[in-house]
Amino acid sequence: MLDLNLRRPARLAVPMLLLAALAACSKNEEAAPAQAPAAAGTPAAPVANTPAAAPAATPETAVSPQVQSMSVDQLRDAASQALRENRMYAPAGNNAVEYYLSLRDKLPQDATVKSALTDLMPYTLIAAEQSINREDFPEAQRLVALIEKVDDKAPALPRLKAGVTNSIQAAATRSAQETEKAKKQVEERALQADQQKKLADQQAKEAAAAQQIAAQQEAARQQAAETERQAAAKREAEQRAAAAAAPKPATPAAAQASAAQLRPISTPAPRYPPEALRAGTSGEVLVEITVGTDGSVTNTRVLRANPARVFDREALNATKRWKFEPVAAPVTTRRTLSFNPGT
Numbered sequence: 449m450l451d452l453n454l455r456r457p458a459r460l461a462v463p464m465l466l467l468a469a470l471a472a473c474s475k476n477e478e479a480a481p482a483q484a485p486a487a488a489g490t491p492a493a494p495v496a497n498t499p500a501a502a503p504a505a506t507p508e509t510a511v512s513p514q515v516q517s518m519s520v521d522q523l524r525d526a527a528s529q530a531l532r533e534n535r536m537y538a539p540a541g542n543n544a545v546e547y548y549l550s551l552r553d554k555l556p557q558d559a560t561v562k563s564a565l566t567d568l569m570p571y572t573l574i575a576a577e578q579s580i581n582r583e584d585f586p587e588a589q590r591l592v593a594l595i596e597k598v599d600d601k602a603p604a605l606p607r608l609k610a611g612v613t614n615s616i617q618a619a620a621t622r623s624a625q626e627t628e629k630a631k632k633q634v635e636e637r638a639l640q641a642d643q644q645k646k647l648a649d650q651q652a653k654e655a656a657a658a659q660q661i662a663a664q665q666e667a668a669r670q671q672a673a674e675t676e677r678q679a680a681a682k683r684e685a686e687q688r689a690a691a692a693a694a695p696k697p698a699t700p701a702a703a704q705a706s707a708a709q710l711r712p713i714s715t716p717a718p719r720y721p722p723e724a725l726r727a728g729t730s731g732e733v734l735v736e737i738t739v740g741t742d743g744s745v746t747n748t749r750v751l752r753a754n755p756a757r758v759f760d761r762e763a764l765n766a767t768k769r770w771k772f773e774p775v776a777a778p779v780t781t782r783r784t785l786s787f788n789p790g791t
Contacts, residue, residue, distance in 0.1 A: 505586075505593035507600065512541035515550045523551045527564070537572045537591060545572055545594050565598050573604055580611045583619055588612050680756045687752055707781035710739060711773040718766035718785055724758055730788045731755050733763035738780045743772040751782065759787045 518526065527547035530536070537545045545568050551561045572595055579588035592608050599605075724731075731754050738747040748767045750760050763785045 505590040507593050507597040510590065510593035510597045511546045511549050511553075514541060515546045516553070518547075518550065520551065520554055523547050523554070527551065536568055537575050537594060538587075540590055544568060545598070549594070549597055569595065569598055569602070572598070573602075573608070576608050577611075580608070580615050583615060585612060585616050585619070588615075684752070684754065684756045687750065687756070707779055709775060710779055710781065713743065713771040713773060715770045716766060718759070718762040718787070720787060720789070721759065721762055724787070725789055728789050729755070729758060730786075730790075731759050732784055732786045733759050734782060734784050735763050735767050736780065736782050737767050737770070738778055739770075739772050739775065740778055741775055743774045745770050746778065747780075759785070762787075 515523070515526075526542075527544050530542070530544040530547060535543045537543050540546075545565070548561050548564050548568070551558065552565065555561060572591055576588055576591035576595060579585075579591060588608075589612055592605070592612060595602055595608065596605055733750055733754075734752040736749050736751050737745050740746040745768050748764050750764065753760050753763075766785065767783065
């Protein structure tokens, strides 16, 4: 037990005790603060925790008010127990450094107190370095304030203060960069989502427009087909009417020869129109032909065609090539030419 009244030999054992306790104290400084034992009849001093948002510690605030209010005997007992429990510089408000600093304020000439603070200084320096490295800036500032209160001329003090300041600035810069990066990522995701939405809207509009155009084209095709059907029906009706109204050639009865007297020599079949053949269209054409006395066809015309204007030309071309045996007088007759893709 470290006491202010210990003689010189006992004080020489303090460094060895501190060396043995360093490893355990480094682990304990991050643990939950323990309640310091109070002297007999005196309430225990509460633990002071420094939140991250609290103002930076200074030498004037390095020792908690609760520790400063303790008596000499209470401080002596608390400092001895803190050393036994390896609470050399932490937790705040319940550690040996603060107890000895308060004792030094009350007993400024006590050599034992000065020696204890001297022995505790290296470990407080190491703890401050560790706090800076792990970016525990409130704890680092508290420890630097303790060091400055112990010895404001300590050689390591300027380096530690600069280390805290630089590390805080670096952490703030890194945090700002990470925040800006996250902001940009959010903006980029929002932009991509907006672009995808616009693309989807554009594709939907194009699909709707294509459907509308297709519907219009189909309606136009059906209208054109209906118009063509009506026109064909009208032409067929006109052809029937013209055929019925056409006068028969006035020839003397003696010069007329019966169509039954016609004996064909060559009546080649008409050529099947390729378009009608591919479409599988069938039909027939009623043709009126006039055969000359030499047996050749001298005149031909279409009287009726179904469907109209599909097989007319081929029917006329075929009948013009027909040949019959010679007759005494020209003969006019009618022939029906059938077109069937299956034959």
